[in-house]
Amino acid sequence: MQTKSYAGIPEEFSKLETSKIVLIPVPYDGTSTFQKGADKGPEAFLHASENMELYDIETETEVYKQGVFLAEAVTEASSPKRWWMPYTKRLNAILKRTSL
Amino acid sequence: MVDAVHQATKRYIKKNKFVTIFGGEHSISIGTIRAFRDYYTSLTVLQLDAHADLRKEYQGSKCNHACAVYEASRTTNLIQVGIRSMDVIETTVLDKEKTYFAHEMALDDTWMDSAIDQMTDNVFITIDLDVFDHSIMPSTGTPSQEAYFGMKLWNF
Numbered sequence: 618m619q620t621k622s623y624a625g626i627p628e629e630f631s632k633l634e635t636s637k638i639v640l641i642p643v644p645y646d647g648t649s650t651f652q653k654g655a656d657k658g659p660e661a662f663l664h665a666s667e668n669m670e671l672y673d674i675e676t677e678t679e680v681y682k683q684g685v686f687l688a689e690a691v692t693e694a695s696s697p698k699r700w701w702m703p704y705t706k707r708l709n710a711i712l713k714r715t716s717l
Numbered sequence: 718m719v720d721a722v723h724q725a726t727k728r729y730i731k732k733n734k735f736v737t738i739f740g741g742e743h744s745i746s747i748g749t750i751r752a753f754r755d756y757y758t759s760l761t762v763l764q765l766d767a768h769a770d771l772r773k774e775y776q777g778s779k780c781n782h783a784c785a786v787y788e789a790s791r792t793t794n795l796i797q798v799g800i801r802s803m804d805v806i807e808t809t810v811l812d813k814e815k816t817y818f819a820h821e822m823a824l825d826d827t828w829m830d831s832a833i834d835q836m837t838d839n840v841f842i843t844i845d846l847d848v849f850d851h852s853i854m855p856s857t858g859t860p861s862q863e864a865y866f867g868m869k870l871w872n873f
Contacts, residue, residue: 637735641738643739646858647742647744649858650859652859688729691721
């Protein structure tokens, strides 16, 4: 992910500790059968979010003030399933990839 | 992939966050729903989608996008909205009482209240963007025409 935060919101609203909302991007397109490109979705979504108004007319709120933390993307893409891989090894791999 | 998404989702649910996952294609929902099931009993999965995604297996995998909610159909209160494309094999899995087909929705608005009445308190929403008409959302893996236009669905 090139984009580091959702909708370009101020840093005080994008920290994990104080955020009520967490976004997890999964840029994965391992099994689509017709038009490809779903893996490009998260980056396109985040990029577009930077140019969006933060006030919501219908609910009369600014939801980002609840805090929105953008988690590290899940990028495991070797296979749709990996049942054969021992659980601890998988978990270690995930922890290694994340900084939290 | 299913396991990686399952673990990542679980990690943030555990921290009491409102977790939103965005893809990517629909197979990412398998691990996501599994994580929510770990924490919430009597979970409703509300699926907004053009396709039923109820195949038990597709192209040699149970984790294909065409199987996105098969597991949820067995383990959660699955409500399907906007469906207009499926294989005949999926009719053996599908629960007609909790499936709202696009051609029926176009003629009758009572589906909204009916679907809401079928929900439990804990609702996980999965949106496949192809639920929107392809004139609104052409850039999906399998765009589908003949339904469902923006504002009414957002209202729901």
